[in-house]
Amino acid sequence: MSQGAGTQDTDDSDPDEGDADYGNAILSGVEAHVVKREEYRCLDAEQVLERQREAVRGVTQVLQVTQDDATQLLRAFKWNVNRVNDEWFGDEEGIREKVGLESSSSAPDEASGMVDDGAEVTCSVCYDEFPASKHTHVGCGHNFCATCWSGYLENAVSDGPSVLDLRCPQEGCKRRVPEPMAKRYLKGESAERLDVFKWRSWVDDNPRVKWCTGAGCEVAVLCHGDRGEGPVDVHCGCGASFCWSCQEDAHRPVDCETVKKWLVKNSAESENMNWILANTKPCPACKRPIEKNLGCMHMVCSQCKFEFCWMCCGKWSEHGERTGGYYACNKYSQSREKEGASEEEKRRAAAKQSLERYTHYYERWAAHGASQTKAAKDLAEMREAKILRLGDLQNTPVSQLKFVLEAMEQIAECRRVLKWTYGYGYYWMEEDGLRKKFFEFIQGDAESTLELLTEAVEKDLEEFFTEEKSLADFADFRGRLTGLTTTVKKYFTTMVTELEEGLPGVGSEVVRAVSLEATPAAEEPPKLRRSARLA
Amino acid sequence: MDTNRLAKELREIQSDTKSGVTVEVLGDNLAHMQGTLKGPEESPYEGGKFYVDIQLTNSYPFEAPKMRFITKVWHPNVSSANGAICLDILKDQWSPALSIKTAMLSLQALLSTPEPNDPQDAVVARQYLDSYEEFVKHAKEWTAKYASENRKDEKEEKLKEMGFGEAAVRNALSRAAGDEQQALELLLTGL
Ligand SMILES: [Zn+2]
Ligand SMILES: [Zn+2]
Ligand SMILES: [Zn+2]
Numbered sequence: 249m250s251q252g253a254g255t256q257d258t259d260d261s262d263p264d265e266g267d268a269d270y271g272n273a274i275l276s277g278v279e280a281h282v283v284k285r286e287e288y289r290c291l292d293a294e295q296v297l298e299r300q301r302e303a304v305r306g307v308t309q310v311l312q313v314t315q316d317d318a319t320q321l322l323r324a325f326k327w328n329v330n331r332v333n334d335e336w337f338g339d340e341e342g343i344r345e346k347v348g349l350e351s352s353s354s355a356p357d358e359a360s361g362m363v364d365d366g367a368e369v370t371c372s373v374c375y376d377e378f379p380a381s382k383h384t385h386v387g388c389g390h391n392f393c394a395t396c397w398s399g400y401l402e403n404a405v406s407d408g409p410s411v412l413d414l415r416c417p418q419e420g421c422k423r424r425v426p427e428p429m430a431k432r433y434l435k436g437e438s439a440e441r442l443d444v445f446k447w448r449s450w451v452d453d454n455p456r457v458k459w460c461t462g463a464g465c466e467v468a469v470l471c472h473g474d475r476g477e478g479p480v481d482v483h484c485g486c487g488a489s490f491c492w493s494c495q496e497d498a499h500r501p502v503d504c505e506t507v508k509k510w511l512v513k514n515s516a517e518s519e520n521m522n523w524i525l526a527n528t529k530p531c532p533a534c535k536r537p538i539e540k541n542l543g544c545m546h547m548v549c550s551q552c553k554f555e556f557c558w559m560c561c562g563k564w565s566e567h568g569e570r571t572g573g574y575y576a577c578n579k580y581s582q583s584r585e586k587e588g589a590s591e592e593e594k595r596r597a598a599a600k601q602s603l604e605r606y607t608h609y610y611e612r613w614a615a616h617g618a619s620q621t622k623a624a625k626d627l628a629e630m631r632e633a634k635i636l637r638l639g640d641l642q643n644t645p646v647s648q649l650k651f652v653l654e655a656m657e658q659i660a661e662c663r664r665v666l667k668w669t670y671g672y673g674y675y676w677m678e679e680d681g682l683r684k685k686f687f688e689f690i691q692g693d694a695e696s697t698l699e700l701l702t703e704a705v706e707k708d709l710e711e712f713f714t715e716e717k718s719l720a721d722f723a724d725f726r727g728r729l730t731g732l733t734t735t736v737k738k739y740f741t742t743m744v745t746e747l748e749e750g751l752p753g754v755g756s757e758v759v760r761a762v763s764l765e766a767t768p769a770a771e772e773p774p775k776l777r778r779s780a781r782l783a
Numbered sequence: 784m785d786t787n788r789l790a791k792e793l794r795e796i797q798s799d800t801k802s803g804v805t806v807e808v809l810g811d812n813l814a815h816m817q818g819t820l821k822g823p824e825e826s827p828y829e830g831g832k833f834y835v836d837i838q839l840t841n842s843y844p845f846e847a848p849k850m851r852f853i854t855k856v857w858h859p860n861v862s863s864a865n866g867a868i869c870l871d872i873l874k875d876q877w878s879p880a881l882s883i884k885t886a887m888l889s890l891q892a893l894l895s896t897p898e899p900n901d902p903q904d905a906v907v908a909r910q911y912l913d914s915y916e917e918f919v920k921h922a923k924e925w926t927a928k929y930a931s932e933n934r935k936d937e938k939e940e941k942l943k944e945m946g947f948g949e950a951a952v953r954n955a956l957s958r959a960a961g962d963e964q965q966a967l968e969l970l971l972t973g974l
């Protein structure tokens with residue numbers, strides 16, 4: 249049996265350096281599961297090159313072949329060192345032929361028709377005469393003049409990475425053009441492109457590695473986990489988060505299949521949905537258009553000061569803990585079933601209801617997506633410029649302001665998760681039962697928990713830029729924000745795990761109590777009572 | 784483009800009268816040529832003269848010439864709708880050591896020995912495999928209808944009598960795949 253593609257390296261047990269603690273569940277029992285999923289490693293260009301060299305060195309030594317041949321063999325077997333060895337020792341000649349290497353038994357007599365001693369021959373590309381040499385053929389005796397070799401190679405480089413597999417120009421000849429030969433006839437930029445193709449091939453042809461999907465990012469992600477076991481979210485240093493399996497933006501707790509379905513559905517429905525994407529809404533009180541520019545759902549009309557929720561346009565005071573309840577706006581209530589309606593009316597009502605149901609989830613998915621984008625932008629601005637000013641104002645070295653960046657990273661991550669809980673809800677919460685109620689409870693609780701952190705950053709932190717504050721105030725703020733960040737992180741990590749496991753808690757006594765709408769503040773399930781009230 | 788080599792190629796083709804293959808440059812642009820080939824003997828294409836459109840990119844001979852039958856052909860590897868050809872040496876198996884002439888000869892050989900398992904035209908390929916006799920009948924009909932030299936000459940004469948130049952008439956007729964009415968329209972619109 250051939251080796252699986254994930255076994256040749258020596259560092260399979262390496263945890264990822266930067267993200268080792270991301271996603272560590274706080275619930276016992278799920279920890280191992282989560283850690284296993286997080287086994288990946290971000291490699292920069294230098295590290296990619298180093299790993300490539302290491303693999304090539306190994307094959308060169310064991311098989312006694314040139315570095316170029318070793319590279320080619322590794323490419324042919326997807327950079328799996330064990331497979332190269334197995335295949336080679338199984339059928340060396342067959343492999344040589346397949347990969348286009350010189351036959352090991354190629355004795356000089358095989359070259360009976362071979363001319364490379366300076367004799368004049370005709371180039372079968374340009375039909376001109378030229379003196380043959382050992383540099384005008386690749387070991388097969390098919391001679392081409394230097395001009396034609398250059399033209400052939402330049403053209404192949406412009407075709408892309410397939411130049412790495414380029415064969416002799418003679419029709420039907422399978423001999424590969426080795427790298428030293430290619431380098432002899434390629435100049436400047438083309439020679440550099442060849443190097444880039446070779447370097448990139450360690451990722452391009454390697455099923456264990458993928459390029460980060462971040463724009464302009466050249467980080468390669470090496471995955472150690474068991475692939476195909478659900479989504480593995482990769483968080484790259486460039487700020488991009490993507491799913492290792494499907495390369496869409498990170499989407500835990502939703503599985504790849506559902507994400508695909510959801511995205512297809514969105515593009516199909518997008519015409520109906522255009523109005524939803526509009527970024528303004530009339531103020532529910534004075535009807536002036538209000539633009540949502542903060543990530544937070546808590547809106548204050550600039551004209552009449554009416555405070556309302558962006559989602560449901562309801563009064564803000566009816567949201568959150570003041571009413572003793574959780575966020576009412578995440579609840580989708582099905583239209584009351586009409587009694588005595590005609591079949592036609594029922595059908596129309598059903599269609600309308602299905603669109604309304606989708607709209608409910610889509611609108612919230614898109615709103616959180618927009619907030620996620622905004623959060624990422626804010627984070628970038630803070631990291632690049634604002635943090636320096638904050639350091640000046642508070643007389644604090646920037647190195648001690650990491651807690652601000654961490655809080656903002658957490659907000660972006662939470663927006664992403666919240667966004668996907670709506671995709672999750674649309675597909676997995678069909679029935680109007682206990683699970684759905686519990687789900688909406690968690691979701692609402694998560695939203696209110698996050699609002700606390702968002703407000704702390706968007707409102708409280710801003711005050712340190714605009715108002716005179718004491719050092720003690722800032723120390724106070726630091727403590728509060730750090731605590732909030734930790735709380736929110738734990739909360740969301742647990743939520744993601746629970747959703748991925750299909751809400752195992754549902755059915756317990758406590759949950760039932762919540763779902764039956766006993767006083768929620770007193771009856772929250774202990775597992776989920778993650779001190780949203782800390783602050 | 785290597786015009787030196789092209790000139791040599793064209794000279795060589797012109798001096799060879801036995802192969803049944805001709806190639807000529809259209810206008811003064813070396814990148815656009817038109818070739819003809821004789822239908823191979825003992826094939827349903829026997830007696831036909833088939834026009835082939837040949838376009839070269841700047842990278843010729845390092846890139847394959849783009850070839851397409853202008854004359855309608857009933858053949859598993861040629862699109863009955865647009866003349867597109869499925870032949871490996873015109874794609875990934877092209878080698879700069881091949882030439883326009885060798886490519887034309889390969890097309891001729893393809894007419895003799897179709898590859899129904901790698902079809903360009905699925906309908907024709909199906910017929911070739913399922914009811915070979917019908918296929919032969921159909922291919923012969925098309926050869927007589929679209930590739931017959933005599934028919935072509937007749938049409939040429941008619942159009943020339945209307946006052947169009949010989950080269951223009953031939954060009955229009957081949958672009959119209961032998962359809963007299965369409966050729967006339969091409970000539971009248973000056974396209
Ligand atoms: Zn040459
Ligand atoms: Zn060769
Ligand atoms: Zn990245």
Ligand SMILES: [Zn+2]
Pocket residue numbers: 479491492493494495496499503504507
């Ligand atoms: Zn995925």
Ligand SMILES: [Zn+2]
Pocket residue numbers: 531532533534535536549550551552553554
């Ligand atoms: Zn207002």
Ligand SMILES: [Zn+2]
Pocket residue numbers: 557558559560561562567576577578
């Ligand atoms: Zn609301």
